[in-house]
Amino acid sequence: MKQSPSAFAAEHCFRTLQDSITRELERSDGRNSFVEELWELAPAAEGNSRAGGGRTRILEGGAVYEKAGVNFSAVHSDLSPRLAERLGAVPQTVYATGISLVLHPRSPMVPTVHMNLRYLELENGEAWFGGGTDLTPYYLFREDAVHFHTALRSLCDQFDDSWYPRFKRQCDEYFYLPHRAEARGIGGIFFDNCRDSLENFFRFVRLCGERFPGIYLPIVERRKADAWGEREKRWQEIRRGRYVEFNLLHDRGTLFGLETGGRTASILMSLPPAARWQYQDPFPEGDRERELLEVLRHPKEWA
């Protein structure tokens, strides 16, 4: 893989973030460690339009995390004509490197969180950053929602006052299930195609990664000892069904990865450990479940 200086810097940054984040998460779990798998894609010759590799790290069956994945990858793909059109570019090879993280805690009181930070570069030299982070609670704690969004706003505000409102709105628009008329969770920030000042966005993306543990882990600490039972677990599994629906029906990264012959096990690490689909839903009857649905149906301003 030949690399531009900024591709090299981005790749290095994402590797370093993977190291620091998995270290913090192991400390937070207190029981289990991440298992690492290094992988390389087979050459494009075998009908595979991708080449490259990655470092997948998974923690399963932990004390706090039922399933946690923190993946790093750096991959060259052939840009399909359809995707090229969407990106406003001619079909060509795209280099993508990024870190992708999904944490599914055991307790229904602790929200699932997702973060993705990525750098893309075309053959013609065009390059940009993208990414975001969003929170998917099973029970709504307003204090947590306010904390998460306030921290993201203050992070964005260091760069540009217009970013948080824009990235927050884009997040609400992106993580949406039209067939359920529900948001996936309480949102966060989502940004893509950030090219204006590459250096500025590089600093922003790095700061997102560095701040992540300090933003999410206090929520884990606050909620992890809360009591829950079979009812709450069942509700969590039903909501996790929605998470599956979003990722398999709508998530661009998942669909693009699978379509272009990416590594299935690493891409689908985002899926929850267990999910449930019932036709006759015993819920929205409970007040606490209804409270969550209310904010999923009508996204709010939290910060």
Added chain:
Amino acid sequence: MKQSPSAFAAEHCFRTLQDSITRELERSDGRNSFVEELWELAPAAEGNSRAGGGRTRILEGGAVYEKAGVNFSAVHSDLSPRLAERLGAVPQTVYATGISLVLHPRSPMVPTVHMNLRYLELENGEAWFGGGTDLTPYYLFREDAVHFHTALRSLCDQFDDSWYPRFKRQCDEYFYLPHRAEARGIGGIFFDNCRDSLENFFRFVRLCGERFPGIYLPIVERRKADAWGEREKRWQEIRRGRYVEFNLLHDRGTLFGLETGGRTASILMSLPPAARWQYQDPFPEGDRERELLEVLRHPKEWA
């Protein structure tokens, strides 16, 4: 809804089949009954490109069936330009009526089964039948696979000797997960766009529906008392994750239904009651699990 005589006949046939099949399934379950929900789509005015309704019947928490759905529907949809192109037609309204059935038994020894029979008619008068049935076992019993396929072959052979080999191959091609390099199950028959002799295909589709209980229920009877434990249930849930992946990533009916504003609860009744995704799969180690994977990776001739 204005209807042609054949649309009327097809609709009547599918309603009648829903009645007879749910009756047989209730007898087979022995504990629970189907709950019926009549529904009507909101008028197209609300951004919905569909109008029509249906009769959804669901049995949950049964003795034999953990979740069983047998749906009838009759719907007018606007054919999107993209779908019109695929069907080789100009964009216009399409009338579709059909019966769709997915049975998820509780025991991992009893296979999941799916059947869909449908009739489509365009504004310009073109009309055709489609459908199929396929079996998704969690453990392989060769006797059951041979029975299922032999019964389907004999059914097809009553019409045309060339149908079974063709429809069997189409089934293997359709129910395939490229990202897993696995078939969804051991196949069955799949046919679409059958227009040559509409009357002949009507007789065929009706016979598929009438014969269904006599083909599937003997398998249920043979397996339902077999012993199983936690290990087999976990394997079933992992395999059900694949079922979810197929339906949300690939199944045309599901995607078309959701995209065009179909009734979400009825469309997604096909999803299993519970599914599991593990990164570190404890399986293919067991001989019996490996035996299933072997035939999913290399589809066989059973009849």
